[in-house]
Amino acid sequence: MAQEPTVRQLLAGITQHDESALGHLYDMESPGLYGLITEIVSDGKAAQEILKEVFIGLWRDAKRIEAREGSVRVWLVLEARARAVDWQRSKEGLRATAHSRVQWLTKSDSWTPRPADIEWVDKRRHLLEKLVRRLPKPQSELLTLAIMKGFTETEIARQVEQPPGRVEHELRAGLRFLRHRLRAVMGTWSANI
C-alpha cells in the first residue's frame, strides 16, 4: 500500500506548483486551522475567507518556507491566527498588526522549529495538556486573551481592570510555566513537574 506523503513532500510539490499537493495538504490541515480561526473570528464567512488566504499565502510563499527547512505546521498556525486576530481587531476598531509580524518572520532567517520537534509536541500533546491544566486560572485567562483575542498587555489590563504591571508579570509567568513544562516533556530540561 502506498504511504501517505509527508507535509514536507507536499510542500516540495507546492513549490513546483503542484495543485494536488496543495489540495492534499488542505485536506490534512484545514480542519485544525478552521477550528482555530472559528475560535477567534465570530463571522463564518470571514473565517472561510481567512482560511482561503492562508492557503493562497502558502502557495505564494512555499519556496521561502521550504528553504528554511522548518515546520510548515508552525507557519500555518501562526499565519491563521494572525489573519484571524487582525480581522477581529479591525472589526472592533483596534490596531491590527499581527499579520505584519508573521510576514516579517516569513522573510527572516531560520527561527522555525524542525518538523521532528513539532511531531514530538503532537505526540506528547496529551501529557502537555495535563500539565498546562495546572496553570493558575488567572494566568490561563490572560493567555487566552493574548493568544485568541490578540490583546496587548495594556489592552488586557483595561479589560480585566488590573494594573498593567501586574498583567505583564502574570502573563509572562504563564508563558514561563508553559515553557518549562515543554522543556521537561521534550527532554531538553529536567524539572520537577
Next chain:
Amino acid sequence: MECQYLDDVYELFLLGLLKPKESAPVKEHVERGCPYCMDHLREAAQSVYFLLSGSKSHTPPHQLKAEILRSLHRK
C-alpha cells in the same frame, strides 16, 4: 549571557504582542542571526504551536477547497 533578559518575550514577539521598544532588540538579534535568540525563538515557536493547535477541529464547508484551487490561477 547577553540576551537572557529577553527570555520572557520570545513567545510574545512571535505573536506580535510586544510594544515596539521591546520587540526592537529581538528583531535586531534575529537580523544578525544571534544563535541564542534563534534557539529561544525556535523553542518559543513550539510553545506557541502547542497553544494554537489545540483548538477543536472543525471541517470547513465542502466548496472552499475548490474555491481555493480555482483562485490559484488568478494569482
